[in-house]
Amino acid sequence: xxxxxxxxxxxxxxxxxxxxxxxxxxxxxxxxxxxxxxxxxxxxxxxxxxxxxxxxxxxxxxxxxxxxxxxxxxxxxxxxxxxxxxxxxxxxxxxxxxxxxxxxxxxxxxxxxxxxxxxxxxxxxxxxxxxxxxxxxxxxxxxxxxxxxxxxxxxxxxxxxxxxxxxxxxxxxxxxxxxxxxxxxxxxxxxxxxxxxxxxxxxxxxxxxxxxxxxxxxxxxxxxxxxxxxxxxxxxxxxxxxxxxxxxxxxxxxxxxxxxxxxxxxxxxxxxxxxxxxxxxxxxxxxxxxxxxxxxxxxxxxxxxxxxxxxxxxxxxxxxxxxxxxxxxxxxxxxxxxxxxxxxxxxxxxxxxxxxxxxxxxxx
Ligand code: FNR
Numbered sequence: 217x218x219x220x221x222x223x224x225x226x227x228x229x230x231x232x233x234x235x236x237x238x239x240x241x242x243x244x245x246x247x248x249x250x251x252x253x254x255x256x257x258x259x260x261x262x263x264x265x266x267x268x269x270x271x272x273x274x275x276x277x278x279x280x281x282x283x284x285x286x287x288x289x290x291x292x293x294x295x296x297x298x299x300x301x302x303x304x305x306x307x308x309x310x311x312x313x314x315x316x317x318x319x320x321x322x323x324x325x326x327x328x329x330x331x332x333x334x335x336x337x338x339x340x341x342x343x344x345x346x347x348x349x350x351x352x353x354x355x356x357x358x359x360x361x362x363x364x365x366x367x368x369x370x371x372x373x374x375x376x377x378x379x380x381x382x383x384x385x386x387x388x389x390x391x392x393x394x395x396x397x398x399x400x401x402x403x404x405x406x407x408x409x410x411x412x413x414x415x416x417x418x419x420x421x422x423x424x425x426x427x428x429x430x431x432x433x434x435x436x437x438x439x440x441x442x443x444x445x446x447x448x449x450x451x452x453x454x455x456x457x458x459x460x461x462x463x464x465x466x467x468x469x470x471x472x473x474x475x476x477x478x479x480x481x482x483x484x485x486x487x488x489x490x491x492x493x494x495x496x497x498x499x500x501x502x503x504x505x506x507x508x509x510x511x512x513x514x515x516x517x518x519x520x521x522x523x524x525x526x527x528x529x530x531x532x533x534x535x536x537x538x539x540x541x542x543x544x545x546x547x548x549x550x551x552x553x554x555x556x557x558x559x560x561x562x563x564x565x566x567x568x569x570x571x572x573x574x575x576x577x578x579x580x
Contacts, residue, residue, distance in 0.1 A: 252283070265556040269552075451467065
């Protein structure tokens with residue numbers, strides 16, 4: 217039997233295996249009037265397929281807590297009840313299949329207001345764009361718009377939007393909520409000295425830069441049931457400070473370990489450990505499982521459970537990560553886009569079993 221297909225319990229929630237789906241934007245939500253940010257048939261079919269494929273936990277894609285927090289006009293939203301109702305239909309189906317329904321809630325900060333990736337991913341033309349928000353008035357890159365620096369009162373509004381999103385997500389039936397603190401989006405922008413040049417209580421020192429993350433976690437925790445887990449995704453490094461040739465200073469793996477201890481104390485149950493995204497043209501040594509060591513370090517040094525993500529594609533590779541205690545679970549992204557039935561295939565390869573819907577199981 218494998219470790220990958222052992223159940224995993226956090227608080228009172230048992231997840232049937234350690235093969236989890238990473239949050240992946242589909243940029244396919246409604247874009248006009250009351251349909252704005254509302255999940256479509258695409259989302260239902262996409263997530264349903266990975267659930268019938270035996271995935272233990274599905275984290276729905278970055279779902280915006282406010283209209284201006286969307287990466288593109290096609291992002292999912294969870295700032296109103298119609299959006300939550302459409303998401304609830306997906307959560308219910310996942311649960312019926314024995315897959316734990318999770319959702320990532322997000323604010324894109326200064327990386328908002330862009331085209332869908334397949335349209336180029338560039339900042340939207342002025343007629344369609346909206347004002348982006350950030351800790352400091354620093355564009356993400358050349359050719360990107362100048363973001364508005366959030367005031368203290370506006371930061372409090374954002375915290376309230378995350379709380380309201382958590383409330384709606386719970387009412388919609390989700391059992392895991394993940395705060396998106398990675399990839400150069402708003403919370404990540406506050407964490408990193410590369411993007412946060414504030415001198416007030418939300419910037420400057422490490423304690424100042426992590427303040428928004430902790431306030432969001434506290435607000436989400438207050439809305440989320442005691443018996444259910446809260447995840448936090450972060451970029452363990454901006455890949456700047458580690459690279460002396462770069463010359464730019466950023467968030468580091470040491471900062472991540474420090475923050476992980478704080479997050480744990482504030483009620484986060486698992487850290488989803490990614491990297492990068494906050495600084496254009498950072499040199500990233502991409503390769504199989506290239507982010508796993510960061511998850512391992514957090515787990516070993518803080519005791520906080522972790523999920524590893526990034527170029528995990530093979531059953532034996534995933535099994536090794538979990539069996540060696542480098543992470544408690546693996547999150548698969550693109551490999552699950554290629555093969556919704558990856559969990560079933562991996563289970564067979566490891567001599568184990570994943571849940572198969574009776575509609576299929578009786579017939580094969
Ligand atoms: C992503 N990724 C991502 N990350 C995140 O935190 N929220 C998101 O909504 C998205 N959206 C997204 C869309 C698509 C199409 C891709 C390919 C990726 C990153 C993703 O969760 C994952 O961390 C990376 O894809 C690396 O894992 P894989 O793909 O190598 O398994």
